Amino acid sequence: MYRVAIIEGDGIGPEVVNAALHVLNKVVARYALNIEFIKVEAGDAAVKKYGVAVPEDSWRIIKSCDVILKGPVGESAGDVVVKIRRGLDLYANIRPSKAFPGVKALNPNIDLVIVRENTEDVYVRAEYILPNDVSIAIRVISKKASQRIARKAFEIARNRRKKVTVVHKANVLTITDGLFRSMTYEVKKEYPDVDIDEMYIDAAVMDIVRKPERFDVIVTTNLYGDILSDLAAYVSGSIGLASSANIGDEKAMFEPIHGAAFDIAGKGIANPTAMILSAAWMLKWLGEKSHSERYVEAGKSIERAVEITLAEGKKLTPDLGGNATTIEFTEAIASKI
């Protein structure tokens, strides 16, 4: 039996998480999966109630579960995700961007995966106030973390178009980004079948819009990965479609890339696609980890149902140009499983 921690999140979080749970329950029955879902309090609501974004009790449950399915969190998102990513050493943040049939993309040629280092950079949150009103933050880049994320990127590229682009700013951050860059080149030697090239972050941001087809797998540090992935998601169609995985050696967390979208919260019109695809990815990950075909198949069946629903274009949420509610769109997906 797998134990899944569910973080509903804030804003549209509960709506899209409930949509995902609806679809999950369908495949649990259909594929006879053995999963327990455990709702965990974390985020803005927890801050209000307990004064902290991730209360001790929640943290204990999170640590005890096999995997986490997380909805978008509001103001306190940084406290929630960074605690889980770093606390469970979920060092690889994997963010694919690809156009869906039936969804208008800014550039339909985009088909890339961002492999974002998930434990270091300014996300170590070592900030200080010095005398004379000067504040500093420490950006950390280690050899070990750079190597393991590079390896992840090359493994992924090996099963794709076999190209890794390391994105950095080593013309300014000579030592830290220089280390990240050189570790990528070092790891590349283990992958003679995969090509490597490099790009500055400022140029990469432009080229994700201008010629995304030049990218296959991007490996980069934490903050650049954050910045690149919202944009890539938008170029591929909508940030409402982009799911992501935070993967460690033992555990993982799956979540949409988008935020809590307070402006449309409670209106029943949020697009749950990213959340549902995160749930599908979670099942595939559980299945691959334990060599259990049923879980992989269950995950794939959700992906197919989403793709068909988007391609049909009959029931779409407003962000995709339709006028379906979250529930109607979710029903359309669930009915295809």
Add this chain to the structure above:
Amino acid sequence: MYRVAIIEGDGIGPEVVNAALHVLNKVVARYALNIEFIKVEAGDAAVKKYGVAVPEDSWRIIKSCDVILKGPVGESAGDVVVKIRRGLDLYANIRPSKAFPGVKALNPNIDLVIVRENTEDVYVRAEYILPNDVSIAIRVISKKASQRIARKAFEIARNRRKKVTVVHKANVLTITDGLFRSMTYEVKKEYPDVDIDEMYIDAAVMDIVRKPERFDVIVTTNLYGDILSDLAAYVSGSIGLASSANIGDEKAMFEPIHGAAFDIAGKGIANPTAMILSAAWMLKWLGEKSHSERYVEAGKSIERAVEITLAEGKKLTPDLGGNATTIEFTEAIASKI
């Protein structure tokens, strides 16, 4: 008499700088300007010849000049620009993005100015190697630098659509970006006629493509400004058109946003627009500083000539869909002055 230090740069640098000098010589004669141009060695060629990107002799000349006109530099760009920006305390990096009539823009509604803090953030270049293969960089944000750049942004917004958006990542960088953010809100009180709002950097990068019309003036820290400005330039048409100003209390440096473009260097097809517009901006700055209408008029006459040449569309460089050479395009501009 004004003394202008000219840095030719690398790659296409000498080609576009010569184009700018050609146009400058025309207005110097036409408007009876009193300017001495002094070529200064700096960049990759200087590294090769002297082992440093900015040799002592060059630095002495740069410091003694009233203003610097800088072409794009190659590998050593970081060493050249950061030394000049920080060394001369050119704290405001101003980067406007606006579509030109006649030039196809990804989004013609873009009309914004990025006001980038130019002396702090990771650009202080304080990087260290610690034991156990860990490297760190220190990101510095001070109250003073945050306040003065905010003031610059509000001054600019006051003469535009009266809105400042502060872009940050204070959900992770609570202290440093928190300080930058709160200083912007504090300075806002001095400008009751100007509105303020804020956005996370990851969302801002997406919105510069998705709905650039929501931005008027963006104020942000050094690295975010770097990342945002290449993208904004691309959205407005081409990075080949984007000029920028690095402005301090006494001195200034003007330069294109684009890089040395080694792939097309020496082919005579580089687009000199950004460089020529940087020269025009320099003249306007000199004129405004010294209340000398002639200089302002000379700068404006270059801007008009560029706009007309682009709008006519008869002589355009290949990046704009034409087949004119750098020299032919420059001649077309010069002939309109």
